[in-house]
Amino acid sequence: MKKEILINTVGNEIRIAITEEGKLAELFVETPEKERMVGDIYFGKVAKVMPGIQAAFIDIGLPQDAFLHFSDISDVQDEYNAMLDDEDDDEENDELQENGNGAPTPRPKTEKKPREERRKQVNLQKGQEIIVQVTKEPVGKKGVRVTSQVSLPGRFLVLLPFDGKVGISKKISSFRERRRLRRLVRSILPQGFGVIVRTNAENQDEKLFLNDLESLLATWREIEKSAKEEQPPSLIYKDMATTSSVIRDLFSEQVERVVTDDKKLFKEIKSYVKVFSPEMADRVEFYGKREPIFDSFGIEKEIQTLLVRKVWLKHGGYIIVEQTEAMVVIDVNSGRYAASKEQEENSLRTNLEAAREISRQIRLRDLGGIIVIDFIDMLDDRNKKKVYDEMKKEFKRDRSKHTILPLTDFCLMQITRQRQRQSIIHSFTEPCPVCGGTGTIQSKTTILGHIERWLRRYRAEGKEFRLHLRVHPSMAEYIMTGFFSRIWQLRLNSLKWITIEQDKSLPIDEFRFVSVKQDKDITPEFLN
Numbered sequence: 001m002k003k004e005i006l007i008n009t010v011g012n013e014i015r016i017a018i019t020e021e022g023k024l025a026e027l028f029v030e031t032p033e034k035e036r037m038v039g040d041i042y043f044g045k046v047a048k049v050m051p052g053i054q055a056a057f058i059d060i061g062l063p064q065d066a067f068l069h070f071s072d073i074s075d076v077q078d079e080y081n082a083m084l085d086d087e088d089d090d091e092e093n094d095e096l097q098e099n100g101n102g103a104p105t106p107r108p109k110t111e112k113k114p115r116e117e118r119r120k121q122v123n124l125q126k127g128q129e130i131i132v133q134v135t136k137e138p139v140g141k142k143g144v145r146v147t148s149q150v151s152l153p154g155r156f157l158v159l160l161p162f163d164g165k166v167g168i169s170k171k172i173s174s175f176r177e178r179r180r181l182r183r184l185v186r187s188i189l190p191q192g193f194g195v196i197v198r199t200n201a202e203n204q205d206e207k208l209f210l211n212d213l214e215s216l217l218a219t220w221r222e223i224e225k226s227a228k229e230e231q232p233p234s235l236i237y238k239d240m241a242t243t244s245s246v247i248r249d250l251f252s253e254q255v256e257r258v259v260t261d262d263k264k265l266f267k268e269i270k271s272y273v274k275v276f277s278p279e280m281a282d283r284v285e286f287y288g289k290r291e292p293i294f295d296s297f298g299i300e301k302e303i304q305t306l307l308v309r310k311v312w313l314k315h316g317g318y319i320i321v322e323q324t325e326a327m328v329v330i331d332v333n334s335g336r337y338a339a340s341k342e343q344e345e346n347s348l349r350t351n352l353e354a355a356r357e358i359s360r361q362i363r364l365r366d367l368g369g370i371i372v373i374d375f376i377d378m379l380d381d382r383n384k385k386k387v388y389d390e391m392k393k394e395f396k397r398d399r400s401k402h403t404i405l406p407l408t409d410f411c412l413m414q415i416t417r418q419r420q421r422q423s424i425i426h427s428f429t430e431p432c433p434v435c436g437g438t439g440t441i442q443s444k445t446t447i448l449g450h451i452e453r454w455l456r457r458y459r460a461e462g463k464e465f466r467l468h469l470r471v472h473p474s475m476a477e478y479i480m481t482g483f484f485s486r487i488w489q490l491r492l493n494s495l496k497w498i499t500i501e502q503d504k505s506l507p508i509d510e511f512r513f514v515s516v517k518q519d520k521d522i523t524p525e526f527l528n
Helices: 176-188 206-229 242-250 262-277 277-284 298-306 341-363 380-394 444-461 473-480 486-494
Strands: 003-010 015-021 022-031 042-052 055-059 064-070 096-098 105-107 129-136 144-147 156-161 164-169 194-197 232-236 255-260 284-286 310-312 318-323 328-334 371-373 403-404 412-417 466-471 497-502 513-517
Touching: 003 144, 015 242, 015 403, 015 486, 022 242, 022 298, 064 129, 129 371, 156 206, 164 176, 176 194, 176 206, 206 232, 206 262, 242 262, 255 262, 255 277, 262 277, 262 284, 277 284, 298 341, 318 341, 328 341, 328 486, 341 380, 380 403, 380 412, 444 473, 444 486, 444 513, 466 473, 473 486
Parallel strands: 003 255, 064 144, 164 194, 255 284, 328 371, 466 497
Antiparallel strands: 003 015, 015 022, 042 055, 042 129, 042 232, 055 064, 096 105, 129 144, 156 194, 310 318, 318 328, 371 412, 403 412, 466 513
């Protein structure tokens, strides 16, 4: 599969696009306001311990305390035992995969039941000092999620300061290569430290491993030094910026080239690759044409599809993506798809095409949590399995940990996907100041009802006869339009003389009543 990494820099914004066969597959955006936090290490202090939810909240100096689940505290090796090779284990028992940030992600063995969260007893006390690492960025009103099981990803290795075992990436399939890497790493690894050998390490030279390990060990020594000198809460290690982490984690043999339109960034990437993967240095290119790089590669148009609810499919069907804080719902519709064919066949074709696009959109938008897909109804169970198999095949490209369940009788598919950062739409948008992010506002009829109820309360207690009603211009037009306009209805029903004043600064669904006599806003006094 042809893969490319394209990097566009404009001002303080950096956008990184990863393409597969010329189509946008993943997108990362970095701005000063939304810096990457996953991988950062903090020297924190326990703010609250809550055994009822098996978690603690850690003060790390951010507006919201970090969430630390008990499973990420005690028995440090528990998370890794399922994915690391024990010295006496057979090669076939390796169950390690890497997530998108270079850190290890456990995957349960197929012959065992899925790992259940076990209730653990911990000795954390309020006020206790603790070193934690960010594993998931804040989403909505939720703060960051952290772990005390620190790991430092490099180009070829992931250093585990608190674990003495050696693990090999599951994606390295060669028995001989796995054995070579294991022996090589154990020969250079200091006592008391553990590592994960990353996929990028396959067929690499010993010198590159040594350089990577020395760099990671030096970083860890600096972190330990900072922890001794700093007072909590404090940031003691800042992981690479998004651009550097993408090159470190994703620039592999499968990537044909890296193209950037920033000269400084080009030199930095070139220098980094020359040190760690010199044979790939000629794949780093500088883009110096006048036409914007994302326009030239057709990326800009594809980015626009991330900002809309409706995404059209090639043969006339479409999907609707509805995102909330905790769940994503995706609806599949046949749209203009040819209706001349048999309904079952038509539904299958649309669903298969939708499955491919949905998997792509989930990666592009970095959707996570619970995802429910409402496919077009099909009666044949064999067709349902085809859609399920197609979705599983497409998700093999996804580095995030995920689970896909077969279609139900109602053609619903449930997916859980690990998300470590806010979805990409948060990088391009912010909540609407009028609707507050709901996408809807109150109708003019509803707003008029609020005004009438306010006047009833005022009539019962207020003594003044003349009032100014300040509203948005579109609401003013609604009230004033007609031979027997709504303003006259308000005057007659309330027995008050009301004049309309247009105010563009007011949201369309708000109003203000001003006392003419006092020249004062009296709206709050008579709200329910």
